[in-house]
Structure formats: C-alpha cells, structure tokens
Amino acid sequence: MQARATHHRLTRAALAAGLALSALAVSQLALAAPATAVSGLTRQTATGPSDTVPKTQNKTCPAGTVALGGGGAVSGATGHIGMDFMLPVSENTTWSVTGREDESGTGLRWSLTTTVLCAPAPAGYQVVAGSSAWSSPSDKSHLVSCPLGKVALGVGGAVSGASVSELILEDLRIDTSSVTVTGAEDGTGFAGDWQVQARAICADQPAGYERLLDDSAYSSSSTQSVTVTCSAGRKVHGVGAEILGGEGQVRLTAMHAVSSTSVTASATEDDNGFSGNWKVRAFAVCAS
Known part of the structure; x- marks a missing residue:
C-alpha cells in the first residue's frame, strides 16, 4: 500500500x-x-493664419485613427515665439500646438504648422499622462514611463503657468520605454509657480522598431537645425527634440516629421541672443 x-x-x-x-x-x-507592422500610417499637416496674436493650431486624424506622434513648427518672428503646448487631445485623435509671443512682444507676423502621424490604434496602444508639481525653479523635468513590455512611439508636452511665453518647452525626449519633458524659465526668469506636463504614447513594439537621434553642431550659431532619417524600409511613427545647453535662452522653432521617413528639429536663440554654445537634437521613432 x-x-x-x-x-x-x-x-x-x-x-x-x-x-x-x-x-x-x-x-x-x-x-x-512576432511583432507586427502598424498599418494605415499617414502624415497629416495643417497651417494656420499668419498674424500677430497667440494661436493654437489643431490637426485631427482621419476617422478611425489615433495619434502616434506629432509636433509643430513656427514661421516668422524669429526668437520671439514659444511653442509651449504640443500634445494629443480629443481622446488622442487630434494633435494640438499652441504658440505665444514672449513678454517683449513683436509686431512681426507669424504662423503655426501642426503635423500628426495617424494610424488605426496599434496593439497595446495607450497614452500615459503625468505632470510635475507646481513650483518655481529655473527649470524642471517630468518623466513618464510606458507600462511594462511596451515601447514609446511618441511624446507630447507642455509648460503651464505663464500668460505669455516666459516658460520654454526645451526638451521632448523619447527613450525606448519612457519620455521626458523639460521646461525652463526664459532668460529674464519667471516669478510665479509653473508646471510641466508630459504624455507618453505607448504600444506593443512594432515590427522594425528603431529609435534614432542626431545632433546639430555644438556652437554659438543663432539658429541650428538637424534632420534624422529612418533606415531603409521604415517610416516615422513618432518625433521628439531637445535643446542642449540653451539655458532658457533658446527656443524650439520646429519638431516635426518633414516627410514619411524624416524628422527635423530646429531652434533659435531668443531675441536678445545667447553667447554660449548649444545644440539641438532630433529624435525619430521608426518602424516597418
């Protein structure tokens, strides 16, 4: 037994x-x-009026699609305009960019262009939002991570608290599974409390996923630009940009997909100039 x-x-x-x-x-x-490709990816753009007033430019994705990434560009009034809001809105179906003049203002005309990358929601699609505390340091960052097992396709960010562009949206950085948004007070400072908002646009890793970056020269040139291009057979799914060394005196003038395969980031010194060396960095998230 x-x-x-x-x-x-x-x-x-x-x-x-x-x-x-x-x-x-x-x-x-x-x-x-096996990872699958994101189907139905399109690049959508919209340009608003050229005038001298603060403005927001939105671009909505086609029906049945959502924003994977996006950005904006400002034309005119070099050094006076800050893009302080670049975020997905309306249940992540629209990309919104807001531009405002700095505290000294300008009589020059300027316009905004918004670019958004749209597709039917890929597997694991999720937008994770986060915000910093309201406080008044000269600069602050906020990091948002994707859920475990997902990658970051795109990044959105904003700086809030000032009625004019006294706060600079300096960095919208994309890492493999997180994003970091950094803001800074401009060269004259800002006395009030302010906040950084961050959005990580996440999904299961698509086929052919790659995260690329490139830098402009590190110099004291008043305007700098850099373009990064996807590897052969891949398309841009998300974009990002960083200003390195600007100390609150350099403003992003462009962070957008200029084609289905390339991302450009541009920046310029503010209207008072900046004597130090700095550079701008472009990020492209690409996949098959």
Whole structure:
C-alpha cells in the first residue's frame, strides 16, 4: 500500500511539474510572438493664419485613427515665439500646438504648422499622462514611463503657468520605454509657480522598431537645425527634440516629421541672443 501511495504522489508531482512547464512554455511563446507592422500610417499637416496674436493650431486624424506622434513648427518672428503646448487631445485623435509671443512682444507676423502621424490604434496602444508639481525653479523635468513590455512611439508636452511665453518647452525626449519633458524659465526668469506636463504614447513594439537621434553642431550659431532619417524600409511613427545647453535662452522653432521617413528639429536663440554654445537634437521613432 505504501508503495502504491508513493507512486500516486510521484505521479501527481510529475503531472503538476508538467502543467507548470506547459504554462511556462505558453507564456514564453506569448512573449516571443512576432511583432507586427502598424498599418494605415499617414502624415497629416495643417497651417494656420499668419498674424500677430497667440494661436493654437489643431490637426485631427482621419476617422478611425489615433495619434502616434506629432509636433509643430513656427514661421516668422524669429526668437520671439514659444511653442509651449504640443500634445494629443480629443481622446488622442487630434494633435494640438499652441504658440505665444514672449513678454517683449513683436509686431512681426507669424504662423503655426501642426503635423500628426495617424494610424488605426496599434496593439497595446495607450497614452500615459503625468505632470510635475507646481513650483518655481529655473527649470524642471517630468518623466513618464510606458507600462511594462511596451515601447514609446511618441511624446507630447507642455509648460503651464505663464500668460505669455516666459516658460520654454526645451526638451521632448523619447527613450525606448519612457519620455521626458523639460521646461525652463526664459532668460529674464519667471516669478510665479509653473508646471510641466508630459504624455507618453505607448504600444506593443512594432515590427522594425528603431529609435534614432542626431545632433546639430555644438556652437554659438543663432539658429541650428538637424534632420534624422529612418533606415531603409521604415517610416516615422513618432518625433521628439531637445535643446542642449540653451539655458532658457533658446527656443524650439520646429519638431516635426518633414516627410514619411524624416524628422527635423530646429531652434533659435531668443531675441536678445545667447553667447554660449548649444545644440539641438532630433529624435525619430521608426518602424516597418
């Protein structure tokens, strides 16, 4: 009888071990499922009026699609205009860019262009939002991470608290599974409390995923620009940009997909100029 009982215990143990191994194998197969391409990807743009008033330019994705990434560009009034709001809105179906003049103002005309990359929501699509505390340091950053197992396709950000462009949206950085948005007070400072908002546009890793970046020269040129291009066979899914060394005296003038395969980031010193060296960095998230 004891031998039979021992045999039954061993059989149950072997069965349990087999079931555990089977579950592990299924889990590993799920994790190893092949990545799929994002279908139906399109690039949409809209340009607003050229005048001298603060403005917001929106571009809505086609019906049935959502924003994977986006950005904006300002034309005219060099050094006076800050794009302080570049975010997905309306349940992530629209990209919104707001531009405002600095505290000294300008009589020059200027306009905004908004660019958004749209597609039917890919597997695992999720937009994660976060905000910094309201406070008054000279600069601050806020990081938002994607859920475990997902990658960052795009980034949105904003600086809030000033009635004119005294706060500069300096960095919209994309890392593999997170984004970081940095704001800074401009060269004259800002006395009030202010906040940084960040959005990480996340999804399961698509086929052919790559995160690319490139820098302009590190110099004291008043205006700098850099373009980064996807590898062959891949398209831009998300964009980002950073100003490095600007100390609140350099403003982004462009962060957008200039084609289906390239991203350009441009920046310029404010209207008072800046004596130090600085550079601008462009990020492109590409996939098949």
